[in-house]
Amino acid sequence: MLEHAIDSDQPWSLAEIRKADINAKSFEYNELRVATKNFAPEMKLGAGAYGAVYKGILPNDVVVAVKQLFLETNEGRDDFLNEILLISNLQHRNLVNLKGYCLHGKQTLLVYEYVDNCDLDKLLLSKTAALASFHVLHI
Numbered sequence: 001m002l003e004h005a006i007d008s009d010q011p012w013s014l015a016e017i018r019k020a021d022i023n024a025k026s027f028e029y030n031e032l033r034v035a036t037k038n039f040a041p042e043m044k045l046g047a048g049a050y051g052a053v054y055k056g057i058l059p060n061d062v063v064v065a066v067k068q069l070f071l072e073t074n075e076g077r078d079d080f081l082n083e084i085l086l087i088s089n090l091q092h093r094n095l096v097n098l099k100g101y102c103l104h105g106k107q108t109l110l111v112y113e114y115v116d117n118c119d120l121d122k123l124l125l126s127k128t129a130a131l132a133s134f135h136v137l138h139i
């Protein structure tokens with residue numbers, strides 16, 4: 001699937017990437033606005049280097065984390081589209097799943113599987129344990 005986009009010695013542009021290459025759902029802005037109660041402060045989970053993250057509840061009661069990024073330049077937008085393309089094609093039990101994205105004006109919204117603190121602790125602990133056993137096996 002990805003080969004179509006990158007396995008070429010010709011310069012490629014994001015415009016050439018077929019939507020089908022992105023293995024994540026394209027969400028409607030309104031769907032995410034409603035899910036996050038219009039990005040209400042009480043739904044805010046935190047903030048990172050690129051923007052705020054909100055808890056969202058989709059109509060089927062699936063809980064998600066919606067990362068709101070404000071990208072000023074087309075270049076920044078292209079970088080993130082690239083990232084969406086790559087992340088959406090990666091699946092691993094130790095990676096938080098990217099469920100989808102939404103491009104709306106200058107906003108790029110990324111929709112991730114919601115991980116609560118307890119699950120995150122477990123995920124990090126299992127990651128640490130996996131790394132520790134890797135070291136033991138390779139010393």
Ligand SMILES: Nc1ncnc2c1ncn2[C@@H]1O[C@H](COP(=O)(O)OP(=O)(O)OP(=O)(O)O)[C@@H](O)[C@H]1O
Nearest residue numbers: 045046047048049050053065096112113114115116
């Ligand atoms: N999938 C998620 N489920 C639940 N909460 C999340 C999720 N992703 C992010 N958060 C919350 O939002 C906060 C900000 O996350 P974000 O990924 O934007 O930045 P970060 O990883 O903390 O820092 P940086 O942007 O510097 O990498 C996190 O600290 C966490 O509390």
